[in-house]
Each structure stands twice: as C-alpha cells, then as structure tokens.
Amino acid sequence: MKALEVKGLSFSYSGDDSEVVHDLSFSIEEGEYVSLIGHNGSGKSTLAKLVSGLLGFSYRGEISVFGTVLDKKSVRAARRDIGLVFQNPDNQFVGSTVEEDIAFGLENREVPREKMQAIIDEYSEEVGMRDFLKKSPEGLSGGQKQRVAIAGVLAMEPRLLILDEATSMLDPSGKSEILSLIHRLKDKNASLSILSITHDVEEAAKSDRVIVLNAGRKMMEGTPKEVFARSEELASIHLDAPFAYRLASALRAEGIEVPSDIVDEESLARWICR
Numbered sequence: 469m470k471a472l473e474v475k476g477l478s479f480s481y482s483g484d485d486s487e488v489v490h491d492l493s494f495s496i497e498e499g500e501y502v503s504l505i506g507h508n509g510s511g512k513s514t515l516a517k518l519v520s521g522l523l524g525f526s527y528r529g530e531i532s533v534f535g536t537v538l539d540k541k542s543v544r545a546a547r548r549d550i551g552l553v554f555q556n557p558d559n560q561f562v563g564s565t566v567e568e569d570i571a572f573g574l575e576n577r578e579v580p581r582e583k584m585q586a587i588i589d590e591y592s593e594e595v596g597m598r599d600f601l602k603k604s605p606e607g608l609s610g611g612q613k614q615r616v617a618i619a620g621v622l623a624m625e626p627r628l629l630i631l632d633e634a635t636s637m638l639d640p641s642g643k644s645e646i647l648s649l650i651h652r653l654k655d656k657n658a659s660l661s662i663l664s665i666t667h668d669v670e671e672a673a674k675s676d677r678v679i680v681l682n683a684g685r686k687m688m689e690g691t692p693k694e695v696f697a698r699s700e701e702l703a704s705i706h707l708d709a710p711f712a713y714r715l716a717s718a719l720r721a722e723g724i725e726v727p728s729d730i731v732d733e734e735s736l737a738r739w740i741c742r
C-alpha cells in the first residue's frame with residue numbers, strides 16, 4: 469500500500485506558467501520514512517501543503533493518499549490520515565496549557581470528554597511531556613513545544629506524518645530531542661509513514677529514502693547512501709552531504725581506502741578506532 473503517491477504534479481500560485489512545482493512524481497510506501505531536501509524556495513513547503521489539501525486542487529497531475537485520489541470530495545477523509553507538524557512551535561500552540569493544547573484537535577473531532585483524558589495521558593507520555601500537562605507554553609523550550617505539537621498530532625492517529633521543517637527553529641538539543649522521538653515512534657509503529665521536509669542533511673541521512681528537490685523538480689532520489697555519495701551534484705545546489713560522507717570522500721581523495729558502509733558519525737568513529 470502506498471501512503472502517498474504523487475504523479476506528474478505541477479503547480480503555480482498565480483495560475484500562470486510560473487510553476488513552483490514541475491511535473492513531480494514520487495511515492496511513499498506505508499511504513500517508509502522519506503526525507504525531502506532542497507534549498508530554500510525549491511518548493512518543499514508548497515508540496516507539503518498540496519499533499520495535505522491546503523492549497524486546493526488547481527494543480528496538474530494527481531495526488532493519492534492511501535489509495536484515494538485527492539479531490540474536493542475526498543479531501544476531508546484523506547486529511548484524517550495525515551498529521552502535519554510545522555516549523556514554528558509557537559504558532560502551533562493553541563491551548564493555554566499543554567493538556568489543552570493536546571485536547572484541541574480531539575475536541576474538534578468531538579471525542580467524548582471521558583475518553584479524552586486517557587488519550588492525552590497516552591500521547592503526552594509518548595513524547596515525554598506528561599509531567600508538564602498543567603504547564604503553560606511560556607516556560608517550555610522550543611523542543612518541548614514541538615513535542616507537544618507532535619503529541620497533539622499523534623492523538624489524531626494519523627497514518628502519514630508530514631514534518632514541514634519541524635526541527636529548523638530548534639536549538640541542537642531541541643533538534644535531537646525531536647529526531648530521537650521520531651525514530652522512537654517509528655520503532656514502535658512500523659506502519660507509520662513519514663514525509664520529513666528538511667534542510668538538515670544529517671536528519672535525512674537517518675531516513676529510509678531521500679528525495680532532492682531543486683527549483684520544483686526532482687533532482688535525485690534514493691537511499692541516503694546513494695544520494696549523499698553524489699556530493700558534487702549536491703554542492704551545485706548548495707547542499708552539503710552529511711559530515712561522515714564528506715569526510716569519507718575527502719579521505720578517499722587522499723588515496724585512503726574508506727569502506728562504503730561509513731554512513732554516519734557512529735560508523736565513522738568505529739572505523740577510525742579500528
């Protein structure tokens with residue numbers, strides 16, 4: 469089953485030929501964690517909004533979510549399968565406490581009060597924020613607010629989680645909090661599908677598959693290993709390969725034999741220590 473399938477998608481905001489997404493096709497299998505990377509303005513956020521039905525249907529091509537083609541009729545049901553986490557943790561915080569914030573979406577879905585508390589407890593626990601349920605957002609770090617946003621989204625039980633630059637406004641510790649949470653969620657729920665829009669190549673290196681977008685077109689697609697091996701092409705669109713790949717490539721250029729399984733800091737450190 470495909471969680472998401474995009475076929476021949478083209479879109480312009482003005483409706484003329486100034487397209488910001490051009491003839492784009494890709495899919496995400498159920499349970500896959502796919503990163504979409506690209507420089508600013510390459511169309512990543514536009515794509516996230518298109519697949520979530522937030523920009524209407526004035527595009528060419530087709531978008532299917534779990535086998536249902538998006539259109540005016542199907543979009544409401546399809547949106548129930550999608551959970552969206554945005555960049556700015558402050559803009560997403562709608563409650564006056566953590567508890568109210570997680571409850572917000574549940575109230576919209578008219579989940580009965582007596583069921584709601586158990587759901588709030590479960591998902592606040594899941595993201596490690598249960599001790600903060602009565603706290604207001606002011607005292608929370610960016611990473612904590614983003615964890616609350618993720619709890620609110622997970623409480624809706626989405627099958628496809630779309631992270632639109634969800635870590636880009638966080639400091640390094642907030643970023644690693646969110647990334648380890650995402651990996652923990654994936655480990656617990658193998659059928660959860662994730663599309664992460666990011667310009668953090670280190671994050672992308674830990675996903676199942678990477679799609680590189682440039683000026684609204686797909687430039688590369690493959691496993692992190694396949695994509696990040698093409699560091700010169702990435703540099704041509706102002707993207708650096710992750711540190712471990714760059715170092716391995718620099719060492720190879722010096723004639724040092726570096727095994728091909730050097731794909732992250734851990735494998736790099738193990739190899740150096742050997």
Ligand code: ADP
Pocket residue numbers: 481482488506507508509510511512513514515
């Ligand atoms: P990214 O997320 O990769 O930075 P975006 O999808 O935000 O890229 O933007 C792609 C292009 O669409 C950019 O040229 C941007 O200026 C343009 N754009 C984004 N939002 C709008 C909008 N609401 N109206 C018109 N143009 C837009």
